[in-house]
Amino acid sequence: MLTKDLVAASSKPLLLSILAGGESYGYEIIQKVRELSGGQIEWSDGMLYPVLHRLERDGLIESEWKEADTGRERKYYFISSDGRKALKTERQQWLAAHNSLCKLWKIKPVSI
Amino acid sequence: MAGRSQLPVQIMENQTRFDLNAAVENWRNELAAQPNLASDDRRELETHLRDAIAGFQQRGLNDKESFQLAREKIGQLQLIGKEFKKVGAICWNKPMALTAWGIFAVSLFLPAYAAIGMWPGYKCALAILPWHMGFPGKGDERLVFINFELLNFANLLMIASPILLCWFGRNARLMRWFHYLTLAAVISVGWFYLDEFIHNYGRDCGVGCYVWILSFVLLCLSVLSRFLPPQNRKNLKRV
Numbered sequence: 001m002l003t004k005d006l007v008a009a010s011s012k013p014l015l016l017s018i019l020a021g022g023e024s025y026g027y028e029i030i031q032k033v034r035e036l037s038g039g040q041i042e043w044s045d046g047m048l049y050p051v052l053h054r055l056e057r058d059g060l061i062e063s064e065w066k067e068a069d070t071g072r073e074r075k076y077y078f079i080s081s082d083g084r085k086a087l088k089t090e091r092q093q094w095l096a097a098h099n100s101l102c103k104l105w106k107i108k109p110v111s112i
Numbered sequence: 113m114a115g116r117s118q119l120p121v122q123i124m125e126n127q128t129r130f131d132l133n134a135a136v137e138n139w140r141n142e143l144a145a146q147p148n149l150a151s152d153d154r155r156e157l158e159t160h161l162r163d164a165i166a167g168f169q170q171r172g173l174n175d176k177e178s179f180q181l182a183r184e185k186i187g188q189l190q191l192i193g194k195e196f197k198k199v200g201a202i203c204w205n206k207p208m209a210l211t212a213w214g215i216f217a218v219s220l221f222l223p224a225y226a227a228i229g230m231w232p233g234y235k236c237a238l239a240i241l242p243w244h245m246g247f248p249g250k251g252d253e254r255l256v257f258i259n260f261e262l263l264n265f266a267n268l269l270m271i272a273s274p275i276l277l278c279w280f281g282r283n284a285r286l287m288r289w290f291h292y293l294t295l296a297a298v299i300s301v302g303w304f305y306l307d308e309f310i311h312n313y314g315r316d317c318g319v320g321c322y323v324w325i326l327s328f329v330l331l332c333l334s335v336l337s338r339f340l341p342p343q344n345r346k347n348l349k350r351v
Contacts, residue, residue: 027167045164046157046192049153049156050192050195050198053196054199074163
């Protein structure tokens with residue numbers, strides 16, 4: 001399980017990356033993160049929304065209420081052009097940190 | 113005999129049967145008691161709860177277990193409320209803006225300037241309009257002394273703001289520009305009235321001017337409340 005600090009720090013790149021793959025809503029995002037991390041990243045479901053709202057406030061994502069196939073209305077989030085730029089920066093920074101650790105631990109780094 | 117002996121059991125089962133709708137309703141009331149959550153936030157969290165319940169039900173859990181697990185997964189509502197407060201997603205203060213627009217509408221019909229026989233504000237604006245449109249001969253010359261370019265900038269903001277705020281109030285990027293526009297209007301109108309009061313001691317100003325100033329200040333406060341630190345915003349209603 002990831003520590004609380006690391007979970008918090010990785011939330012922004014995770015959410016931006018998920019939304020870069022297409023629009024999504026809170027419950028679906030939580031399921032996706034759980035599946036991707038194999039249960040290593042456990043968010044309290046309710047805490048996801050303040051994070052999403054913060055990204056929205058900063059102009060990195062946008063939202064819209066839409067009716068899903070089930071007939072239930074859901075708030076869908078999608079990435080903005082500023083969000084894509086922010087994701088690029090996040091990616092470079094996380095890979096830089098990752099590669100530095102890889103070199104120290106003698107694991108093959110990935111290209112940035 | 114057998115039928116009579118089963119009767120109390122059936123009654124007990126009915127009494128202890130879990131009412132999912134009532135449980136969701138209770139949870140919703142608990143959610144409504146959180147001061148930092150807007151109606152939109154509550155609606156979103158409730159949708160999540162219902163999605164989670166449906167997810168657990170699909171895995172074969174009964175209503176009670178599904179509800180309890182979904183509620184547990186969402187977490188403590190007080191903590192969520194606190195997190196929402198930190199985000200400070202207020203883009204503008206709606207009740208304050210509504211009051212401002214109401215006062216603005218009233219101000220247009222109140223006497224505005226002594227220099228032109230205390231015409232109402234809307235009549236002054238219409239009289240000076242030809243000057244702005246490039247037809248100086250058609251307007252009322254007595255109004256030319258007033259720096260109406262600045263005033264009309266603010267008037268335009270007052271008229272356009274309901275559309276801008278209602279349609280784009282939640283679009284962070286557009287709101288950022290709207291905040292800059294409001295700041296520019298505050299500075300220019302502040303300068304205009306300061307100049308007016310320094311030179312004329314406000315003698316020309318009718319009651320319409322003061323009411324107009326009040327509406328403008330209220331609108332600016334409602335928009336700029338976004339810039340207040342969270343602890344100063346706790347009493348503002350989120351929209």
